[in-house]
Amino acid sequence: MQANYVVMAVTLIVWIGLFLFLMRLDKKVRQLERRPK
Amino acid sequence: MCAVIVAMFVTPAPQQVIGESSRIFYFHVPQAWVSVLAFALAMVFSVRYLRSRQPADDDRARTAAALGLMFCLLATITGSLFARVYWGSFWNWDPREMSIFVLLLIYFAYFALRGAIEVEERRAALSAVYAVFAFVTVPLLVFVLPRMVPGLHPGANVANEDAAFSMSPTVAVIFFPALAVFTVLFVWIFTLASRIQALSRADEEKDM
Numbered sequence: 001m002q003a004n005y006v007v008m009a010v011t012l013i014v015w016i017g018l019f020l021f022l023m024r025l026d027k028k029v030r031q032l033e034r035r036p037k
Numbered sequence: 038m039c040a041v042i043v044a045m046f047v048t049p050a051p052q053q054v055i056g057e058s059s060r061i062f063y064f065h066v067p068q069a070w071v072s073v074l075a076f077a078l079a080m081v082f083s084v085r086y087l088r089s090r091q092p093a094d095d096d097r098a099r100t101a102a103a104l105g106l107m108f109c110l111l112a113t114i115t116g117s118l119f120a121r122v123y124w125g126s127f128w129n130w131d132p133r134e135m136s137i138f139v140l141l142l143i144y145f146a147y148f149a150l151r152g153a154i155e156v157e158e159r160r161a162a163l164s165a166v167y168a169v170f171a172f173v174t175v176p177l178l179v180f181v182l183p184r185m186v187p188g189l190h191p192g193a194n195v196a197n198e199d200a201a202f203s204m205s206p207t208v209a210v211i212f213f214p215a216l217a218v219f220t221v222l223f224v225w226i227f228t229l230a231s232r233i234q235a236l237s238r239a240d241e242e243k244d245m
């Protein structure tokens with residue numbers, strides 16, 4: 001069961017990292033879209 | 038997603054005979070589902086390109102196919118890890134493994150085709166036609182062929198009845214949200230990639 005928690009922690013870190021990366025990317029793309037043409 | 042991940046690991050394993058390694062089901066099946074969805078979307082945008090001849094539709098078809106290939110690779114890798122634990126080897130040429138291997142080859146060929154043609158309109162038109170025909174094989178390779186012959190894969194098989202899978206209510210409560218989360222993740226990445234491509238296309242046109 002202990003190993004399960006290790007895998008769970010790693011999975012959570014990967015998913016949170018991915019989520020934060022996509023959030024930042026989304027923000028940057030939105031800034032670029034708002035830029036005057 | 039955090040709640041779903043925690044639930045995946047603190048609840049009993051979804052398949053008691055297989056044991057702890059069956060938890061990969063919560064990741065592996067949604068990945069395979071998203072890859073089918075992405076290939077379907079690639080086909081839809083390819084048809085749209087053939088009708089409209091808008092480069093943006095070709096961009097979206099390419100993005101969907103690339104994401105489909107990525108999720109298909111992830112499904113293959115997670116399946117292979119499960120195979121190592123449960124069947125003793127990473128690759129066993131099981132019918133399901135054969136069909137996903139063929140599917141990967143078909144979509145790698147889509148990108149090989151794109152890479153081989155330099156003229157943009159010609160590349161877009163030929164790859165759109167290819168994507169439409171490639172999608173015809175997807176339901177056959179994912180849903181039909183692996184169920185027609187006995188194999189090792191849990192689910193519809195004859196050779197491994199002890200691992201036959203029936204979803205309990207607890208498993209369903211975790212599985213369907215996981216499926217939704219993977220679908221939302223795919224839609225988010227797809228939308229982001231399409232917006233980035235639109236921006237870079239607009240920049241290219243401005244420079245011309």
